[in-house]
Amino acid sequence: MREEILLPLALCVLAGTNLAxxxxxxxxxxxxxxxxxxxxxxxxxxxxxxxxxxxxxAADGEAVYQDRCASCHGQNGEGxxxxxxxxxxxxxxxxxxxxKTVGSYWPFAxxxxxxxHRAMPHDQPGSLSADQTYAVTAFLLYRNGxxxxxxxxxxxxxxxxxxxxxxxxxxxxxxDLGKRTPTSQPQK
Amino acid sequence: MKKQSESHLQSRLVKASSYxxxxxxxxxxxxxxxxxxxxxxxxxxxxRELGAPLRPYGERSPFERASxxxxxxGPLSGTGSxxxxxxxxxxxxxxxxxxxERHHSGVPTINPDKHEVLIHGLVERPLVFTMAELKxxxxxxxxxxxxxSGNSASEYQGEPGINPQQTAGLLSCSEWTxxxxxxxxxxxxxxxxxxxxxxxxxxxxxxxxxIPLGKAMDDVLIAYGQNGEAVRPExxxxxxxxxxxxxxxxxxxxxxxLHLIDQPAMTRDEAADYTDLLTNGKSWQFSFVMEAKxxxxxxxxxxxxxxxxxxxxxxxxxxxxxxVAAVEVSxxxxxxxxxxxLQQPNLKNAVVRFRLPWNWDGNEAVIGSRCIDETGYxxxxxxxxxxxxxKHARFHYNGIKWWRLQTSGELTNA
Numbered sequence: 001m002r003e004e005i006l007l008p009l010a011l012c013v014l015a016g017t018n019l020a021x022x023x024x025x026x027x028x029x030x031x032x033x034x035x036x037x038x039x040x041x042x043x044x045x046x047x048x049x050x051x052x053x054x055x056x057x058a059a060d061g062e063a064v065y066q067d068r069c070a071s072c073h074g075q076n077g078e079g080x081x082x083x084x085x086x087x088x089x090x091x092x093x094x095x096x097x098x099x100k101t102v103g104s105y106w107p108f109a110x111x112x113x114x115x116x117h118r119a120m121p122h123d124q125p126g127s128l129s130a131d132q133t134y135a136v137t138a139f140l141l142y143r144n145g146x147x148x149x150x151x152x153x154x155x156x157x158x159x160x161x162x163x164x165x166x167x168x169x170x171x172x173x174x175x176d177l178g179k180r181t182p183t184s185q186p187q188k
Numbered sequence: 189m190k191k192q193s194e195s196h197l198q199s200r201l202v203k204a205s206s207y208x209x210x211x212x213x214x215x216x217x218x219x220x221x222x223x224x225x226x227x228x229x230x231x232x233x234x235x236r237e238l239g240a241p242l243r244p245y246g247e248r249s250p251f252e253r254a255s256x257x258x259x260x261x262g263p264l265s266g267t268g269s270x271x272x273x274x275x276x277x278x279x280x281x282x283x284x285x286x287x288x289e290r291h292h293s294g295v296p297t298i299n300p301d302k303h304e305v306l307i308h309g310l311v312e313r314p315l316v317f318t319m320a321e322l323k324x325x326x327x328x329x330x331x332x333x334x335x336x337s338g339n340s341a342s343e344y345q346g347e348p349g350i351n352p353q354q355t356a357g358l359l360s361c362s363e364w365t366x367x368x369x370x371x372x373x374x375x376x377x378x379x380x381x382x383x384x385x386x387x388x389x390x391x392x393x394x395x396x397x398x399i400p401l402g403k404a405m406d407d408v409l410i411a412y413g414q415n416g417e418a419v420r421p422e423x424x425x426x427x428x429x430x431x432x433x434x435x436x437x438x439x440x441x442x443x444x445x446l447h448l449i450d451q452p453a454m455t456r457d458e459a460a461d462y463t464d465l466l467t468n469g470k471s472w473q474f475s476f477v478m479e480a481k482x483x484x485x486x487x488x489x490x491x492x493x494x495x496x497x498x499x500x501x502x503x504x505x506x507x508x509x510x511x512v513a514a515v516e517v518s519x520x521x522x523x524x525x526x527x528x529x530l531q532q533p534n535l536k537n538a539v540v541r542f543r544l545p546w547n548w549d550g551n552e553a554v555i556g557s558r559c560i561d562e563t564g565y566x567x568x569x570x571x572x573x574x575x576x577x578x579k580h581a582r583f584h585y586n587g588i589k590w591w592r593l594q595t596s597g598e599l600t601n602a
Contacts, residue, residue, distance in 0.1 A: 025374070025375055026324070026325055026375055028317065028321040028324055028325065028375070029307075029315030029316060029317045029321055029375060029376075030315065030316045030317075030318075031313065031314065031315060031316075032306060032308070032314055032315070032316045036316075037306070037308050037314060040306055040444075040445060041308065041445075041447065042388075042394065043309075043386055043388075043396075043447050043449065043453055044453065045449065045451060045453055045454070046451070046453075046454050072264070081263050082263045082264055083263075083264075093465060093469035093471075094467065094468055094469030098465055098469075098580050100460070100465070105460055105471075106456075106459060106460045107454070107459055107460070108454045108459055110454065111454050111455065111456055111459045111460065114453070114454075114455060114456070115455070115456035118393055118394040118395075118396065118455075119292070119293065119392075119393030119394065119395075119456075122264050122266075122267075122293065122393075123264075123265075125293065125392050125393050125394070126392075168469065168470055168471055169459075169463065169470065169471050169472075169473040170470050170471070170472060170473070171472070171473065171474065172464075172472045172473070172474055172475035172476070172477075173472060174472070174475065174477065174479060174584070175479065175509075175563075175565055176576045176577070177568035177572050177573065177576055178479070178480065178564075178565035178566050178567070178568055179564075179565075179566070180560075180564065180566050
């Protein structure tokens with residue numbers, strides 16, 4: 001009987017307590033080992049942090065691309081119903097028919113590497129090695145006219161690649177609309 | 189103590205059961221007497237069948253048909269979306285079974301006993317939390333809408349869906365239960381140079397988005413509960429982010445990792461996809477907020493009114509920037525607007541239902557609504573949006589939606 005009264009009281013007190021204010025915190029959670037964190041951490045930043053060792057050229061990447069990517073994106077990156085166009089479209093963004101591709105739209109080469117590493121090929125993400133990922137990235141950059149065929153993409157060279165639409169992004173300017181005008185006044 | 193209460197419960201059950209039996213006999217006797225005394229046998233041929241038995245997990249009536257549909261099924265397995273049947277909903281909560289879906293690489297099957305969330309990077313103490321540990325932390329429950337930033341995208345191109353579901357059904361609203369992200373961040377201790385958090389899912393494509401630290405410390409939830417039960421697999425089981433008022437894609441499902449960093453990671457979904465291409469060739473980036481929007485869900489496209497007379501105009505309004513201040517409805521394509529009643533509760537970053545009793549005189553009508561939020565923002569027209577952004581922006585469409593009611597009672601896009 002006594003417990004029945006005290007338990008809700010104790011819960012009320014606990015709920016009102018800021019965990020940070022408690023000297024010991026919640027003391028929940030396990031401290032991961034450095035090896036575990038390294039294994040789980042796949043973040044890649046535009047400056048290149050997080051990119052692994054290894055590398056590849058467009059020539060290396062062509063074989064990987066034709067084997068693992070072309071069935072959805074087309075032999076020349078022209079796009080198919082199953083996968084978007086990856087090559088071309090530079091200069092079209094302000095036109096009536098903008099074509100957004102890796103070459104025409106993506107602002108960072110590291111984003112290309114990161115996305116392939118995270119999510120491609122669609123049916124088997126994670127199955128490409130670091131070398132293969134560098135090579136396919138190099139192939140796409142070369143075919144978009146951004147790097148030369150002999151340029152090897154590595155953790156040093158990839159972040160230095162300047163993408164054509166690098167300066168194509170501006171901060172969200174909304175609310176661009178939504179101001180009440182005389183014609184939008186409600187009638188009573 | 190336990191044994192005592194069990195035997196107490198048993199004796200109560202026995203009493204209840206014998207009471208029911210006595211009561212049943214009494215009723216039967218009374219009925220028997222009535223039947224015997226009646227000159228006409230009112231009860232003959234009316235033997236009634238027993239209803240369905242008890243069941244461990246409920247299902248809706250077999251007469252109900254509301255379903256998600258996929259207007260834009262992805263070309264590959266695991267991609268695409270399904271839309272919520274807004275025209276069939278009552279109130280503000282979307283049943284979990286009808287919550288819209290948008291996946292990039294399918295719905296993973298995750299054993300919650302083996303699932304962990306790693307928080308690391310620019311923190312004092314990197315930590316790994318099990319689901320059991322997350323559930324021991326102080327929790328909150330909050331009603332929030334989720335809207336895909338591509339909701340109503342076809343309106344940009346002037347090709348709207350034929351009904352509320354197909355034109356605005358990438359919108360749902362649930363009660364979410366979980367831990368505030370700020371609670372977890374205090375546990376790990378955020379270093380002064382941390383500015384963003386990369387949130388990553390455990391789906392095959394490791395879907396990832398960067399969230400500014402200010403928003404993370406404000407109202408972001410790590411949710412394991414949805415509408416009173418565990419979050420559904422399609423919605424991120426066993427745990428997901430809920431980023432109130434911000435575009436759906438950043439509400440990372442199947443959350444497995446939070447990485448505190450000093451800059452956005454520029455993942456594909458924030459650097460290239462989910463950006464708004466404008467007519468000058470530039471694009472808005474980090475356009476997170478879902479702005480004020482509303483839609484009349486009844487009477488609406490795809491429906492048919494039986495004839496002149498009383499109907500209820502109803503729909504949903506929401507804003508990711510501030511609470512909904514008012515909703516106005518017009519039945520004459522915007523020449524006249526009437527402020528309508530808002531059903532309570534009207535919560536920040538939740539949908540609110542509006543209603544207006546309306547007597548249809550049988551003439552053609554063009555019905556629509558507009559939402560005004562507490563910042564004073566008025567939901568814009570389609571023409572205003574196209575004039576400002578062009579038709580290739582694709583995301584964040586929030587224009588006024590009109591339905592044309594013809595004299596025949598048919599409703600279509602206006």
